[in-house]
Amino acid sequence: MVKKSKLEEKLLMKNESGWKKMEKKQKDIFSFCKGYTNFMLNAKTERESVSEITKNAKRNNFKNIKDVKKLKPGMRVYAVNREKNIALAVIGKKGIEKGLNIVVSHIDSPRLDLKPNPLYEDKDSGVALFKTHYYGGIRKYHWVNTPLALHGTIIKRNGESVSIKIGENPDEPVFIIPDLLPHLSRKFQDTRKLPEGIKGEELNILVGSIPVKDKDVKEKIKIAVLDRLNKQYGIVEEDFMSAELEAVPATIPREIGFDKSMIGAYGQDDKICAYTSLMAVNETKNPEKTSVALFVEKEEIGSEGNTGMKSMFFEKFVSELVKLTTDYSEIKVKNALSNSKALSADVNAALDPTFKDVFELRNASKLGFGIVLTKYTGGGGKYSASDASAEYIGKIRKLFNDKKIAWQTGELGKVDEGGGGTVAKYLAEYNMDVLDCGPSILAMHAPYEVSSKADVYSAYQAYKAFFGSEL
Ligand code: MN
Ligand code: MN
Numbered sequence: 001m002v003k004k005s006k007l008e009e010k011l012l013m014k015n016e017s018g019w020k021k022m023e024k025k026q027k028d029i030f031s032f033c034k035g036y037t038n039f040m041l042n043a044k045t046e047r048e049s050v051s052e053i054t055k056n057a058k059r060n061n062f063k064n065i066k067d068v069k070k071l072k073p074g075m076r077v078y079a080v081n082r083e084k085n086i087a088l089a090v091i092g093k094k095g096i097e098k099g100l101n102i103v104v105s106h107i108d109s110p111r112l113d114l115k116p117n118p119l120y121e122d123k124d125s126g127v128a129l130f131k132t133h134y135y136g137g138i139r140k141y142h143w144v145n146t147p148l149a150l151h152g153t154i155i156k157r158n159g160e161s162v163s164i165k166i167g168e169n170p171d172e173p174v175f176i177i178p179d180l181l182p183h184l185s186r187k188f189q190d191t192r193k194l195p196e197g198i199k200g201e202e203l204n205i206l207v208g209s210i211p212v213k214d215k216d217v218k219e220k221i222k223i224a225v226l227d228r229l230n231k232q233y234g235i236v237e238e239d240f241m242s243a244e245l246e247a248v249p250a251t252i253p254r255e256i257g258f259d260k261s262m263i264g265a266y267g268q269d270d271k272i273c274a275y276t277s278l279m280a281v282n283e284t285k286n287p288e289k290t291s292v293a294l295f296v297e298k299e300e301i302g303s304e305g306n307t308g309m310k311s312m313f314f315e316k317f318v319s320e321l322v323k324l325t326t327d328y329s330e331i332k333v334k335n336a337l338s339n340s341k342a343l344s345a346d347v348n349a350a351l352d353p354t355f356k357d358v359f360e361l362r363n364a365s366k367l368g369f370g371i372v373l374t375k376y377t378g379g380g381g382k383y384s385a386s387d388a389s390a391e392y393i394g395k396i397r398k399l400f401n402d403k404k405i406a407w408q409t410g411e412l413g414k415v416d417e418g419g420g421g422t423v424a425k426y427l428a429e430y431n432m433d434v435l436d437c438g439p440s441i442l443a444m445h446a447p448y449e450v451s452s453k454a455d456v457y458s459a460y461q462a463y464k465a466f467f468g469s470e471l
Contacts, residue, residue: 006158013409015369015408015427016369017301017368017369017454018368018369018370018452018454018455018457018458019053019368019454021370021404021406022406022454022457022458023213025457028457029453029454029456029457030260030453032279032453032456032457032460033263033456033457034454035275035279036240036253036263036272036275036276036456037254037255037263037265037324038097039052039254039271039275040253040263040265040266040275041253043107043267043271043274043275044109044149044151044248044266044267045108045111045151045246045248046084046085046107046108046297046307047083047084047150047151047152047153047244048151048165049107049271049274049295050080050083050084050086050107050295051083053086053088053274053278053295054078054080054086054105055306056278056282057076057078057086057088057278057282059370060076060282061076062076062077062078062088063075063076063077063078063367064076064077064078064079064080064326065078065079065317065320066079068161068324069324070324071091071321071324071325072091072324072325073091073092073093073286074090074091074285074286075090075091076088076089076090076091076263077091078305079312079313079320080318081223081295081306081307081311082306082307084107084307084419084458085295085296085297085308085311085313085315086294086295086298087292087293087294087295087314087317088278088281088292088293089290089291089292089293089317089321090281090284090285090287090288090290090291090467091290091321091325092288092289092290093286093287093288093292094289094290094338094470095325095326096189096290096321096322096325096326096332096336097322097326097332097335097336097339098289098317098336098339099289099319099335099336099338099339099340099341100290100292100321100336100340100341101283101287101289101290101291101292101340101341101342101466101467101469101471102194102202102291102292102293102294102340102341102342102343102427102432103221103273103277103280103292103293103294103308103342103343103345103463103467104294104295104342104343104344104345104423104427105270105271105274105277105294105295105296105345106270106271106273106274106295106296106297106298106299106300106309106346106423107270107271107274107295107297107345108135108136108250108297108299108300109136109266109267109269109270109271109297109300110134110135110136110137110138110269110445111134111135111136111138111246111247111248112132112133112134112135112138112143112148112203112205112245112246112247112248113132113133113134113135113245113246113247114130114131114132114133114150114152114234114240114243114245114246115130115131115132115133116240116241116243117131117237117240117241118131118132118245119207119222119225119226119237119239119240120131120222121219121220121221121222123219124261126209126211126221127206127208127221128206128207128208128209128221128222128224128225129204129205129206129207130175130204130207130247131204132203132204132205132247133200134200134203135158135203135246135300136445137300137420137445138445139194139195139445139446140195140197140198140199140200140202140203141179141194141197142446142447143177143198143203144176144177144178144179144198144203145176145178145179146175146176146177146251146447147167147174147175147247147249147250148167148174148175148177148205148247148248148249148250148253149166149168149175149178149247149248149249149250149352149382149465150156150164150165150166150175150245150246150247151164151165151166151245151246151248152164152172152243152244152245152246153244153245154233154235154240154243154244154245155238155239155242155243156234156235156239156242157236157238157239157409159236161235162233162235164233164245168250169252171392175205175206175207175247176206177198177202177204177205177206177207179198181351182255186299189348195279204428205247207225208221208224208225209221210224211224212224214225215407220358222253228344229280232254235454239430239471240300242271248266249266249447249448250252251264251265251266251447251448253265253266253359256450259437260453261368261452261453261454262368262450262451262452262453263365263450263451263452263453263456264448264449264450265448265449265451266447266448267449268347268441268449268450268451269346269347269441269444269445269449270299270345270346270347270438272347272438272439272441272451272455272456272459273301273345273346273347273438273459274295274345274437274465276345276456276459276460277293277345277459277463278293278295279460279464280293280460280463280464280467281293281463281467283464284464284467284468287467288468288469289341289468289469290321291468292317293463293465294314294317296308296311296423299346299422302421303423309358309423309426309427310426313332315333315337315413315430317331318336319333321336321354322336323328334434336394337430337432338352338430338431338432339432340430340432340433340463341392341432341433341434341466341471342395342424342427342432342433342434342435343434343435343436343437343462343463343466344386344422344423344424344427344435344436344437345437345438345459345463346422346423346424346436346438347438347439347440347441347444348365348372348374348410348412348436348438348440348441349364349410349412349413349438349440349441349442350364350365350366350367350440350441350442350450350452351363351364351365351366351440351445352442358413358414358418359413359414360411360413360414360445363409363410363411364410364411364413365369365408365409365440366408366412366440367440367441367442367450367451367452367455368452368454368455369406369408369440369454369455370405370406370407370408370454370455371400371405371406371407371408371437371438371439371455371458371459371462372407372408372409372410372436372437372438372439372440373393373396373397373400373407373408373409373410373435373436373437374410374411374412374435374436374437374438375387375388375393375409375411375435375436376388376422376436377412377419377420377421377422377424378419378434379412379416379417379418379419380416380419384419384421384425385420385421385425386424386425386427386428386434386436388424388433388434388436389433390435391433392434392435392471393435395471396435396437396466396471399465399466399469399471400462400465403461403465405458405461405462405465406454406458408457408464410440422436424436433471437462438459439451439452439455439456439458439459440452440455
């Protein structure tokens with residue numbers, strides 16, 4: 001590399017690999033990422049994430065807010081919403097009304113959901129299958145011929161809840177969507193445009209092929225599958241109606257590359273931010289401002305619903321914090337929200353070495369170059385963006401520079417190339433400052449996404465610095 005002149009050193013933006021910036025921390029980075037890959041193995045769905053986060057919170061002295069009568073600085077509480085959404089708070093020395101430091105990540109990831117009436121038998125081919133409706137922005141062709149596991153919850157007729165997780169252990173079966181063989185795809189499939197290569201209604205999962213012996217049964221394979229499920233879980237066909245079953249990649253997180261510098265795992269968007277902000281809030285003790293780590297779902301489909309960012313749950317949580325620390329009034333809650341500082345902890349797209357054309361190189365984030373500050377998301381003339389102010393970015397940038405955290409800038413692709421959104425704009429509706437801030441990912445939304453260990457670690461450091469700060 002050419003050495004920079006003094007003038008260049010003084011004037012140019014630093015664009016340095018996180019590995020170089022954190023040369024002395026390589027051991028810490030690798031050991032921190034062991035915890036991360038372990039979390040990723042056990043938290044493939046939003047429910048599993050909430051369960052893991054709750055267990056971890058309890059181990060770190062967070063108390064259920066329902067069991068708390070009064071909150072004092074330094075105390076730690078959590079609240080769970082419908083098993084799919086959770087908030088953790090460490091009470092600060094300053095009153096809640098002065099504002100909170102909030103890091104919000106999402107714990108849902110693109111996947112294939114089973115339809116409410118999923119099971120059918122294809123008599124011609126002699127197999128039983130599940131119909132699916134994909135969830136979030138997937139490239140459908142990624143999901144064929146890859147082993148899938150089935151995770152979820154079924155509420156039976158009697159109200160009893162059954163948890164299902166099958167396909168993760170080597171002795172359990174997996175599920176698959178068979179693609180057409182190349183020998184016969186030429187006319188029927190190869191001429192389709194890529195997004196239509198596999199169509200939504202073609203995402204049908206193979207689930208069985210042995211028929212029942214009973215001669216009177218019409219759909220022998222379908223009934224055989226139901227009979228097996230009935231024996232194992234006590235369910236009948238109608239129970240699928242009151243279920244949330246998700247087909248997710250049956251893969252385990254692995255290190256990638258000869259140097260093991262990268263991580264491959266399903267669902268790193270956005271559990272990479274969930275895990276790092278969880279570890280950061282765990283280590284936050286006696287902060288000036290109350291620190292909140294919020295984990296929402298339904299981000300991948302627009303933050304809708306009662307467990308997404310648009311739900312009142314978060315606002316209610318802040319109301320509870322006000323109520324438990326001082327005399328409650330509505331204006332105090334509104335002040336708390338307006339005075340808050342938030343990081344929308346979500347991933348950006350790392351520059352793809354093979355598809356550079358869709359990126360604008362001066363503003364693209366790079367794998368391993370540290371946590372990404374994304375001034376705005378949206379697309380096509382900043383439409384639908386939450387555009388962080390110069391003042392707020394100024395504060396975050398100074399904080400990260402002071403704490404020597406590896407960070408970089410990032411914009412999602414070239415202007416008019418596409419775009420995407422996060423929870424940032426919903427946080428901004430509370431009149432708080434918010435900035436998108438998370439690691440960059442290669443192959444985002446693919447069944448196996450790639451991150452850099454250096455970025456995982458810099459995200460953790462960044463969130464920790466943010467929680468401990470008074471901006
Ligand atoms: Mn995301
Ligand atoms: Mn996403």
